[in-house]
Amino acid sequence: MxxxxxxxxxxxxxxxxxxxxxxxxxxxxxxxxxxxxxxxxxxxxxxxxxxxxxxxxxxxxxxxxxxxxxxxxxxxxxxxxxxxxxxxxxxxxxxxxxxxxxxxxxxxxxxxxxxxxxxxxxxxxxxxxxxxxxxxxxxxxxxxxxxxxxxxxxxxxxxxxxxxxxxxxxxxxxGGSLGRAEATGRGVYYVVKAAARDHDVPMKGARVVVQGFGNVGAVAAKLFYEEDCRVIAVSDSKGGIYNANGLNIAQVLAEDAEGGSVTQHRDGDRISNEEILELECDILIPAATEGQITRKNADRIRARIVAEGANGPTTPEADQILAAKGTTVIPDILANAGGVAVSYFEWVQDLQQYFWHEHQINERLSEVMISAYQRVVALSRKEQVDLRTAALMLAVKRVADGKRLRGLYP
Incomplete structure (x- = not known):
């Protein structure tokens, strides 16, 4: 890594x-x-x-x-x-x-x-x-x-x-913040919605696959389900379930809380964590661990948009294969930044001892995520590079500019 x-x-x-x-x-x-x-x-x-x-x-x-x-x-x-x-x-x-x-x-x-x-x-x-x-x-x-x-x-x-x-x-x-527990998954949802608009993918009926039904993946799946997307497959460490007509995510969440795994859900076919990545879908969210999409399986990925809910789920070799296929990859440093954004909101609230309503937090999170997404897309188009390269260029330049302005001590 x-x-x-x-x-x-x-x-x-x-x-x-x-x-x-x-x-x-x-x-x-x-x-x-x-x-x-x-x-x-x-x-x-x-x-x-x-x-x-x-x-x-x-x-x-x-x-x-x-x-x-x-x-x-x-x-x-x-x-x-x-x-x-x-x-x-x-x-x-x-x-x-x-x-x-x-x-x-x-x-x-x-x-x-x-x-x-x-x-x-x-x-x-x-x-x-x-x-x-x-x-x-x-x-x-x-x-x-x-x-x-x-x-x-x-x-x-x-x-x-x-x-x-x-x-x-x-x-x-x-001193915790409202909205913090859901922030990373909600941030994924916001940037995917923006990307779907850019790529003419209607949210209503869009086929969504989520690998990793933890804090990030479960929240994202719930939000997409409430948006009338078809969440056709989800998985956790024990395996996954697949239903081409769409899963009832509210029911999966309830059963997951009781049984400890999405595999307890009966309204779908069992599927492995490897197979779930290769399902034909509009939106794929790898939200499990790093190194899930590699040169070995990247050519079999059939999603139009891949949003990295986890850190480092796509290897550099896989990035090149996906780019050649025209797959849009929303990189981890953008897609899953919602958690640190609301952590910042929590820190500010603690320092001020003044706490915000949840709708204020979600509105501010949406503004932060969509604004960052738009900056990345704009640079990607200007420089003719993929979204990961554009995101890294923006981030590294900001830190480097700060170092240049501060100089070297002593």
Missing amino acids: LEVALAQLDAVAERLALDPGIHKRLRQPQRSLIVSVPTLMDDGRLEVFTGFRVQHDLTLGPTKGGIRYHPGVNLGEVTALAMLMSWKCALIGLPYGGAKGGICCDATRMSQGELERMTRRYTSEILLVIGPDQDIPAPDLYTNEQTMAWMMDTYSMHRGITTPGVVTGKPLLL
Whole structure:
């Protein structure tokens, strides 16, 4: 993932004729912290996990990015994701740099007590680099608003004052924002609607496929269903279901909550996560994990629009194949930027201690996402490049311009 992120930066730097010194600075994160996270397990054992927090760039403001708990977490992955967060924040115009963090662990096998003790110890180990005006974590894979509540409390206890702005994605009672939980999926929905208009794809009856029925995919599927689209297939880690006439997403959501998987739904045929990507459809939303569309299956993708709900679901080789086929790919740094946009709204509300109505948040999110989409499309047409290249050009240029204006210290 880091190799891909660096290759993308190098290609864009060449297109922009970026200053070599600034290019070198952008290839390296400004700070990388590796911490030991000793945790007392329920059976009395002491387990030692490895945690990370990487701050890629602080030029435009404090850094922002999620915390993930996953067995695959490593320094390279976290560094790549921090870099992508820099571009994502710059692209949609937020006063943030990018960061990412995580712990290498299997959260699915840990109790609530073990997760709390691990989270609090991890937070205490990264205290020196986080803060509401320094670096603001948020939820990511296998972390949630409860994780953020523990982090906020640990930070606040060390500082001796309640500091809700140190994290976003918190419970409402502790300074969270309305609309935050649905923000990423809602952002995907907004940019897809804009792209559908551009490509003469009527939303009513449009065939939608969603790989990954988690927080992002489930919200997006629900919004498309309410828009009278035909959501013909959805999947989660256990597999998927397909119905050419369209699934009842309200029912799938209810059954998913009860049974823990979309595969419990009976009104459709079982389908694998590999097969779901190759269904003929108007809109495909890969919202699971990275590396799902590759050179091996890209030529079998039959969607008109691919909107990347996940980070890095399409490899560079697949990008080239899809571009040659005329498939429109809305890149991750644009398509799934709704989460960080509403995280920014939450941070602003915490700092002001003044909270907005949900309709205000959704309106502002729509404005941010559609405005960013329009800027990307305009540059894409002007430079005759795909949407990913255009998005990266806009984002990298904004950060590079900030570095040039600030100069080099000392």
